[in-house]
């Protein structure tokens with residue numbers, strides 16, 4: 370598939386000047402999103418995620434002159450007000466708190482977004498029915514927001530955001546107020562809309578689980594900066610920044626499990642030829658019976674203390690915490706063998722070193 374940029378942000382700075390200080394909410398950010406991406410932006414509260422995405426539709430203007438904000442090839446910063454308003458209709462937004470009008474029915478809440486669409490009354494009714502059908506709420510059109518669950522309210526939010534057939538949907542913490550099961554169903558709906566409508570989605574979240582479920586690309590934000598960005602699989606299997614590792618650990622639990630594993634007797638008292646290793650593997654590697662091969666080839670046995678397997682974008686990604694034991698030389702050879710078979714190997718603790726340091 371050819372990658373076609375739909376959003377290009379270059380040199381973006383947003384600085385808020387307060388009485389006693391300046392806040393660099395967005396600090397020198399470059400970001401390209403391709404058509405059809407579900408692009409996750411993760412970061413803790415205050416990292417600058419909302420401010421950054423508000424730059425895309427210029428609800429927030431960059432505060433530096435060098436900034437470039439292109440959407441569908443148009444430089445948004447130079448557009449006259451009327452054209453900018455039109456372009457904004459091409460970017461739908463959904464939020465954590467749904468922002469529905471409680472005095473209007475569900476149908477009228479969605480219809481409200483079509484106010485400036487130029488459609489006839491009959492076309493309005495038809496479009497609203499289509500939209501409610503799209504989000505699975507056809508039977509709720511005459512209900513009021515207070516009669517709906519959180520997940521249903523967010524579905525209305527999605528229908529409203531898609532009313533003007535946007536190419537881009539920005540989801541700003543849209544699942545943060547929902548329980549895990551409802552979150553999953555809303556994320557499934559977004560993934561479905563991405564496929565059906567070729568909708569590009571920017572998913573702002575502090576939950577790596579959400580990113581893992583539907584994103585194909587992910588960027589990590591910290592203190593106004595994009596500190597890591599890439600394909601989901603790449604970032605998950607080989608995170609570079611410590612913060613990225615922390616976020617990934619919230620879903621794989623590999624680092625937090627290490628703290629428990631390290632306390633186990635077997636790890637506390639490693640003998641020569643025994644090592645505690647973290648093994649990471651992606652895709653095909655998982656199909657190979659490597660652990661069996663270690664014993665067959667080197668007489669090295671593996672005691673798996675913790676394991677995690679995720680399916681990301683249809684590809685298995687696994688991590689194991691393992692104690693390998695064998696003849697010291699053979700254990701070393703076994704580690705090289707695994708690296709040769711595309712398994713990432715991190716030695717966390719070695720019985721040999723323990724013995725040496727104790728001497």
Ligand SMILES: Nc1ncnc2c1ncn2[C@@H]1O[C@H](COP(=O)(O)OP(=O)(O)OP(=O)(O)O)[C@@H](O)[C@H]1O
Nearest residue numbers: 385392393394412413414415416417418419420421
């Ligand atoms: N209008 C504003 N005036 C002054 N400071 C602001 C303004 N908007 C945001 N900020 C500050 O900019 C920084 C980034 O805020 P932003 O809301 O973009 O972060 P975030 O990652 O989206 O966090 P959250 O998920 O909590 O919204 C914060 O320090 C925030 O206090």
